[in-house]
Amino acid sequence: MANIDADAAFVEFDRVQKSYDGEVLVVKDLNLKISKGEFVTMLGPSGSGKTTCLMMLAGFETATHGDILLNGVSINNIPPHKRGIGMVFQSYALFPHMTVGENLSFPLEVRGMVKSEREEKVKRALDMVQMGDFLSRRPAQLSGGQQQRIALARSLVFEPQLVLMDEPLGALDKQLREQMQFEIKRISDDLGITVVYVTHDQTEALTMSDRVAVFEDGRIQQLAPPNDLYERPDNSFVAQFIGENNKLSGTIKSMDGDIVAVELANGKTMQALAVNVGAVGAKTLVSIRPERITVGSNDGPNATEAQVLELIYLGDHIRCRLNVHGDEEFVVKVPNSAGHQHLVVGETTNVSWDPRDARALDPL
Amino acid sequence: MADLTTNVAIDNHLTTADGKPLKAALAAAQARNKRRAFFLVLPLLAFILITFIVPIGQMLMRSIDSPGFILQTDVITKEETPLMVNLGLWFKDNPQGTEPDEAAYTALVSDLIALKKTRAQGQAGTRINYELAGSRSLFTSGARKAAKLKPPYKEAMIKLNKKWENPKLWQVMRSASSRYTGSFYLAAVDRTRDANGDIVRVEENRRVYVNLFVRTLRLSLLITFLTFILAYPVAHLLATLPMRKSNMLMILVLLPFWTSLLVRTTSWMILLQSQGVLNDAMVGLGLLDDANRIQLMYNEFGTVIAMTHILLPFMILPLYSVMRPINPSYVRAARSLGATSWTAFRRIYFPQTVPGIGAGALLVFILSVGYYITPALVGGADGTLISNLIAFHMLSSLNWSLAAALASLLLGGILILYWLYDRLVGIDNLKLG
Known part of the structure; x- marks a missing residue:
């Protein structure tokens, strides 16, 4: 994992703002430091400003305010072709009138490289993505996955230090997408390049990244390694956006260190970990991951009754929709392991969870 | 398996x-x-x-097919009467180059008498007149007087009019007495047959058609090039602007399209004439002396300017239809790969618009090669095109065969160009929208 040190930052967004029309800020006060060799993903719903950030870094959009630094140098006034940043587009953007070989040799040609050197580098880049036999094909003769590999090879062939990827796997089917995720990760690790990756797919973000920046409404809501992001979300948006999540809203009744007592809408009280809450009396939203709930257990301070509303068989686990504390959308995942508890729709059982797995966050 | x-x-x-x-x-x-x-x-x-x-x-x-000299077709009954039968027999018996003898003149006189009876002397004369000016009156007066002539007919005829002796006349009559002839195609490329039947160029002051073909070709290429230069940036703008704005601009492009061609051409006349808006403005600004107003119309300049404007949409629309679907990420990709904006345009954007350029150029070129109204109105003597002459032969000189020959040559030329385009660019690379 890369160490984040202000001086070692390879890419830095410094109080960057962006507006297209002078009325709405698409990016509001973005501060982000990425160190060399790091794989950082910008994750967020569409319209959250993540692609705009990428375009500003590539040089296709100018920042309305603030600085973007590359290797400590402001690149605000450097045109895109002098930034030396590789880029993979969602549409691949392979030049349709050129063969695969010509596509790859294009960035080397415009750099004035001699033919023999070009051919060698093109060959090496194609071998890297296992597409060595496709040199003389046209992009239209390739499948989506193959085009994706070529686009990746083209963005790497001129050996950039930084590669940007704008939802590069968005157009592929699920299986191919998973395969390419590994491939991209492997290549970026092998070459030691810095990657800034944009996606709206949380699985992709979690599996590939060193760190994930969750975007919402033009701001980074949380910047953290994948496990932190999932297990320790800072706020309700992140908790909701990453993975499945049960929400119970209530009011803070008392505080004891980092454990708070929350009074729920039905008058009952539960204990939760204070993560992002106000003072006593403030509203809060408690987030509990479905897999952290024990069914049939009566232990602990958070044990309560639950009525089974719906069961969905999913093979490796069974998804149960319960009524807990009056919330009818409360979901629990029961692993389909040997001797697991068999629930019946309509029965009443007990559920419980550790106070440290219930995170009291800001109210929505 | x-x-x-x-x-x-x-x-x-x-x-x-x-x-x-x-x-x-x-x-x-x-x-x-x-x-x-x-x-x-x-x-x-x-x-x-x-x-x-x-x-x-x-x-x-x-x-x-020009049977005016040997067949008379009744307008109503469609009944066909052969003409000049005796002369036709004489031509058959005597090969090209034989001096017309007494027998020939005897046949001619008997045929002229027959012409008078069927009142076909005008028609037969006109057919000869196409190739030898002044022959129509020769035939009408000859037919009128033929009955009174006495042998020897050769002497009598020459006495009647010395033109009857002209070996060129006899050559033309010989060629006209067969139904199918290539002489209109010869005429259309400023060639004719001399008295011996050899192909020669016509006199210098009558060489019109080749020059006109060359001018038509030259002006059409120039107009195609000018429309391309003007249309490319406009089409690019239309293709890259947001939909709402580009639709507005598109209306401006199409507006002239919905206006009558005649109106557009006459408005150019108002602009370009020597007492017109442009000249007045330049005189008013002191750029031009009132006495030396520039002749902007009734020459090639006027034709080129007006036709370029009128044909511009035919270039813009195919270009637009090709540019619109070009994803902006191509140019972005090229830029991120290190290309300057000029290189990105030249190597990435431009090649992808070639099908549109081909379609637009072909469209504009073919339209301008056959353009009629605009050169007729603003062209004057220097700015007329081959189509104007075709129209002249259709409407004024009534030499339809020559008009057809000229039009056929034009059609053939365009087909050849189309074939060349297919060989060089490939017709499947054409994109009209």
Whole structure:
């Protein structure tokens, strides 16, 4: 994992703002430091400003305010072709009138490289993505996955230090997408390049990244390694956006260190970990991951009754929709392991969870 | 797997479940749909046949088939009367180059008398007149006086009019006495046959058509080039602006399209004439002396300017239709790969617009080669094109055969260019929208 040190930052967004029309800020006060060799993903719903950030870094959009630094140098006034940043587009953007070989040799040609050197580098880049036999094909003769590999090879062939990827796997089917995720990760690790990756797919973000920046409404809501992001979300948006999540809203009744007592809408009280809450009396939203709930257990301070509303068989686990504390959308995942508890729709059982797995966050 | 191999091996003998050959079964299943599709296009097919194929065929025929000297067709009964029978027999018996003897003149006189009876002297004279000016009156007066002539006819005829002796006249009559002739094509390229039947160029002051063909070609290429230069940035703007703005601009492009061609041309006349808006403005600004107003119209300049404007949409629209779907990420990708904006344009954007350029250029070129109204109105003597001369022969000189020959040459030329374009660029690279 890369160490984040202000001086070692390879890419830095410094109080960057962006507006297209002078009325709405698409990016509001973005501060982000990425160190060399790091794989950082910008994750967020569409319209959250993540692609705009990428375009500003590539040089296709100018920042309305603030600085973007590359290797400590402001690149605000450097045109895109002098930034030396590789880029993979969602549409691949392979030049349709050129063969695969010509596509790859294009960035080397415009750099004035001699033919023999070009051919060698093109060959090496194609071998890297296992597409060595496709040199003389046209992009239209390739499948989506193959085009994706070529686009990746083209963005790497001129050996950039930084590669940007704008939802590069968005157009592929699920299986191919998973395969390419590994491939991209492997290549970026092998070459030691810095990657800034944009996606709206949380699985992709979690599996590939060193760190994930969750975007919402033009701001980074949380910047953290994948496990932190999932297990320790800072706020309700992140908790909701990453993975499945049960929400119970209530009011803070008392505080004891980092454990708070929350009074729920039905008058009952539960204990939760204070993560992002106000003072006593403030509203809060408690987030509990479905897999952290024990069914049939009566232990602990958070044990309560639950009525089974719906069961969905999913093979490796069974998804149960319960009524807990009056919330009818409360979901629990029961692993389909040997001797697991068999629930019946309509029965009443007990559920419980550790106070440290219930995170009291800001109210929505 | 084994089944598959057998199937491939007996591919030609596949049958349906009840033993019918598969191909026959398929054809039968599709026959009904094909019949219905055919009936749907039948009206269009008939329309094209009647209004396009047949007239073009007739035109092509007329350029070589000119029986005015040997056949008279009754307008009402369609009955055909042979003319100049005796002279035709004489031509058949005596080869090209034979000096016309007494027998020839005897045949001529008897034919002239026959002409008078059928009142066909004008028609026969006109046919000769096409190739030898001044022959029509020779025939009408000859037919009028022929009955009173006494042998020896050769002397009598020459006494009547010395032109009867002209070997060129005899050559023309010989060629006109066969029904099919290539002489209109010769005339269309400023060539004729001399008295000995050899192909020679016409006198210098009568060489019109080749020059006009060359001018038509030159101006059409120039206009095509100018429309390309003007249309490319406009089309690019239309293709890259947001939809709302580009629709507004598109209306401005199409507005002239919805205006009558005549109105557009006459407005150019108002602008360009020597007392027109442009000249007035320049005189008013002191750029020009009132006495030396520039001649902007009734020359090539006027034709080129007005036609470039009128044909501009034909270049913009195909270019636009090609540019619109070009994803902006191509140029972005090129830029991120290190290309300057000029290189990105030259190597990435421009090649992808070539199909549109081809379509637009072909469209504008073919339209301008056959353009008529605009050069007729603003062209004057220097700015007229070949189509104006075709119209002249259709409407004024009534030499339809020559008009047909000129038009056929034009059609042939365009087909050759089209073929060349296909060889060089490839017709499947054409994109009209």
